[in-house]
Amino acid sequence: MAVFRGFFQERILPEMTYEGDSVESLRERLTQLESEVKRKDEQITRLEKANRDLSQKVQESGTQATGEISEIQETVKRLLTRIAMIVQGSKCLFMTYDENTQELTADSNALGFDDIDLSKFRVRADAGYSGEVFRTNEPTILYDAETDDRAMTEGLVQYGIRNAVSVPLIIEKRDEETNKVLERKTIGVLHVFNKRFGGIFVDEDIQLLVRLARNAAAVINTAHFIEVVVRERDEAVDTIQSLTMGLIMVNKNERITQMNNSALRIFGLTKEDLLGGKTYTEVIKDENVRSIFQQALEEDSEVVKDISLPDPSTPDQIHTFQVQSATVRNEAGETIGTAAILNDITEIKNVDKLRSAFVSTVSHELRTPLTSIKGFVATLLGDPDEEFYDKGMRHEFYTIINDECDRLKRLIDDLLNVARLDAGKGIEMNFGEANLHKIVEKVVVIENGSTYKKSNHTISAEIAPNVPEHIKADGDKVEQIFHNLVGNALKYSPNGGEVKIGVSMMSDELIQVAISDQGMGIPADQLSKMFQRFHRVDNRDTRTVGGTGIGLHLTKGLVEGHHGRIWLDSEYGKGSTFYFTLPITQEEDSDDGSKLAKAVSG
Secondary structure, three states: OHHHHHHHHHHHHHHOOOOOOOHHHHHHHHHHHHHHHHHHHHHHHHHHHHHHHHHHHHHHHHHHHHHHHHHHHHHHHHHHHHHHHHHOEEEEEEEEEEOOOOEEEEEEEEEOOOHHHHHHOEEEOOOHHHHHHHHHOOOEEEOOOOOOHHHHHHOHHHHOOOOEEEEEEEEEEEOOOOOOEEEEEEEEEEEEEEEHHHOOOOHHHHHHHHHHHHHHHHHHHHHHHHHHHHHHHHHHHHHHHHOOOEEEEEEOOOEEEEEOHHHHHHHOOOHHHHOOOOEHHHHOOOHHHHHHHHHHHHHOOOOEEEEEEEOOOOOOOEEEEEEEEEEEEOOOOOEEEEEEEEEEOHHHHHHHHHHHHHHHHHHHHHHHHHHHHHHHHHHHHOOOOOOOOOHHHHHHHHHHHHHHHHHHHHHHHHHHHHHHHHOOOOEEEEOEEEEHHHHHHHHHHHHHOOOOOOOOEEEEEEEOOOOOOEEEEOHHHHHHHHHHHHHHHHHOOOOOEEEEEEEEEOOOOEEEEEEEOOOOOOOHHHHHHOOOOOOOOOOOOHHHOOOOOOHHHHHHHHHHHOOOOEEEEEEOOOEEEEEEEEEOOOOOOOOOOEEEEOOOOO
16 A cells, blocks of 8 residues: 555656645545555455355365356356456456367356357467467457457457456466475466456556456366366266166165166156165166176176066066176275166067077978979989889979979079168169069969969959059069069968959059958057068967068068058958059169169168
8 A cells, every 4th residue: 555655646646737626635535546445455355265265165065066056157257247347347258278179268157248259259379369368378458459460360359349458367286385386377368358438458457457367267267177077977967868778876875876767767767766865776676687786786796687677668568688787986996886787688689589580491491492302303313214204204393393493592582682681782673664464464373373372262453444554663573572462462361362463553653552361460569560571470370371581571672672662551360451652664773774772671
């Protein structure tokens, strides 16, 4: 205070001339200014104490300060408001340095800026006015943002900035005993913009801001650090909650500390069921899951086990889960609990079962024609001089061998095409002019001689008059589609009945085919799975019918290869109707009309 009085009396008072003012009035004015400075000093002292208290509180609370983040943000905003008032600026913010991007970015806690401006307020640490303050670690005054090259580089005018006083934000690590500075780090820049009443910032403003920034840096750094930690924690929680696998974390006291949404659904629980710090034995009723946590906690080990759990929404459906636990440790390596992942492997198990059944079925399907071929070839080899079998009988044997070879080739071709579909390669299509009417007639003739056709089966076909005779398609593949669907209709109609083929126009460019039977029908819960590879309805009736479970899957690929669509209607015990569409024309990829059909499997 004495220094200020001497400075005022020696430098300012002699230069002040006020008309009508006496020395006494000037002395009175001096006393008022002294009181104002004293009041500001007291404000600064209180602010510094508040900042130190807040900094200590944040440091002591550690990760528990997460719940007080909004309070800390409000405190930082009040801090910036007071700084602006003391330095007499209308805008105030701080910028923090991001080591990854090497940029200074404005923090969301600010005075006099909207969110849009703050989101754009950034500059490289080696450029602009802010970058210079950060690099040099020197307090700086910006007198005119419109003419200063540094301010123009940073584009400060667009934020309504005229002038500024700025200081680096420096945090120091000191020795507790000697108070010696052990480490000093610049974390950003503190700005106060636009001196009130149209004034400009002076050296005294720098001295005030440096003093304020000394303690503010620690608080700002701590608050910013907590915001980053909270944001990263929230991102981790969101990631955990979005996992399709169930995740359960249990501490050493057996209390559940985390249970994501998938785990809640698996056990039919709600978040309210976890309130009160309940243990896993209180929440989880399944003994197998309990035993996994018990073993993991007692033995401090990792456990992997497959378990079966009923679906809470449909208890008659059983899901298989692979449960894998992992020990959770702190930074010191001490065990603080265990975490378990529940991965639903029901479909994987089902596919494994289907694949095993498929291999068994295909083995049988391959063995049947091979047995016939081998038997007739052995018969012919046993009669080299044609003593027992005349020319007619031998021709019949050759015909059977030829048919069985064709049957074997069709099966192998089907397997290869399914493999191509599952590999995403598609089926090679050779588009040309195909006579749809003749294809339908040929299929009816051939299927009338099918092994599965009984005397009480009838096959009929009706083609609407407006259906064109010729279409652009792969004729062989279209015929295979008809054979697969008509053959299925015959196979799964063991008691006979009528199989109808209906061909009509769905639109000017699209043909619709319907193939219906009066057979077993398909249960409602199986309809959505009928075009999946290896899938077959497993019941007493279907077990007596042969098949590989790839026919409909392949048929779907062939239909989609023609850019058509396939679907079905069925009533269990009364029969089924399969529908598919075929475009009249096709877009060709090459001159020869060859195209790879990128059909979507299952």
